[in-house]
Amino acid sequence: MLFDSHVDANTLVQNLEASELLDAGRVTPKMFSYQIKSMCLRNPQTIVLPEATDSRVLLAADAVTSRGLAKVVLLGDPATVENEARKAGADISGCAIVDPQNAANLDKYVDALVEARRKKGISREAAMDQVKGDCNAFGVMMVATGDADGMVSGAMHTTAATIRPAMQ
Numbered sequence: 595m596l597f598d599s600h601v602d603a604n605t606l607v608q609n610l611e612a613s614e615l616l617d618a619g620r621v622t623p624k625m626f627s628y629q630i631k632s633m634c635l636r637n638p639q640t641i642v643l644p645e646a647t648d649s650r651v652l653l654a655a656d657a658v659t660s661r662g663l664a665k666v667v668l669l670g671d672p673a674t675v676e677n678e679a680r681k682a683g684a685d686i687s688g689c690a691i692v693d694p695q696n697a698a699n700l701d702k703y704v705d706a707l708v709e710a711r712r713k714k715g716i717s718r719e720a721a722m723d724q725v726k727g728d729c730n731a732f733g734v735m736m737v738a739t740g741d742a743d744g745m746v747s748g749a750m751h752t753t754a755a756t757i758r759p760a761m762q
Contacts, residue, residue: 634663639743642736644729645750646670646691649682659688667692667742669729694732700725703735710738711762724759731759 621629641658645651646668652675655666666689668675679686694700700722707721724731730751736742747756 631661631663638662638664640665640667640741642667642669642733642742642745644669644733644745644747646675646729647678648749649678649684651749652679652682652684652686655686655689656684660685666690667736669694669732671695694726694729697732699736699739699741702739703732706735706739707731707762728755728759730756734759 641664643651643655643666646655647670652668655668656679658664659666666686668686668689668691670691671693672691675691676686697703703725704718704721707725708716708718711721725735726732730745730747733742733745733747737745
C-alpha cells in the first residue's frame with residue numbers, strides 16, 4: 595500500500611527498462627553469483643576436493659553442502675579429514691570421504707589410467723602407485739570415469755601438480 599501511494603510503478607518500470615542495468619550484455623558480480631547458485635541448486639554436481647586436510651577447503655565444503663550447491667567428495671584418510679574438520683570448525687557431515695588408499699573403485703581407476711596411458715607404456719604397478727600416491731591423480735580418475743563431475747584443487751598443490759594428472 596505504502597509503495598503504491600508514493601511510487602508511480604509504470605514510470606519505475608519504464609525507467610528500469612531504459613536503464614543500462616538491465617542491458618542483456620551486462621552482468622554484475624551479484625547477478626553472476628545468483629545465476630551460478632541457481633544453476634547449482636537446480637542440478638547439484640559431484641565435486642571432488644583432493645586437498646581435504648586444508649582448513650579453507652573444509653570450510654568451503656561445509657558452505658557448499660550446507661547450501662545444497664553440490665555433492666562434495668573429500669579425499670583422504672577419514673580419521674584425519676574428520677579431525678582437521680573439527681579443528682577448522684567445519685561441518686562435513688554432508689560430504690563423502692574417500693580414502694584413495696582403500697577405495698572401492700581403485701582398480702577401476704587404475705585400469706582407466708593404464709588404458710589412457712597405453713601408448714606411453716605405463717605399467718599397472720606404476721598406475722597403481724600414481725593413483726594411490728597422488729590425490730590429484732585419484733580425483734582426476736574419478737572425473738574421467740564418471741564418478742564425479744568435476745574437481746577443485748590448488749590450495750595446497752602447485753598449478754603443475756594439479757594440472758599434470760589431467761593432462762596425462
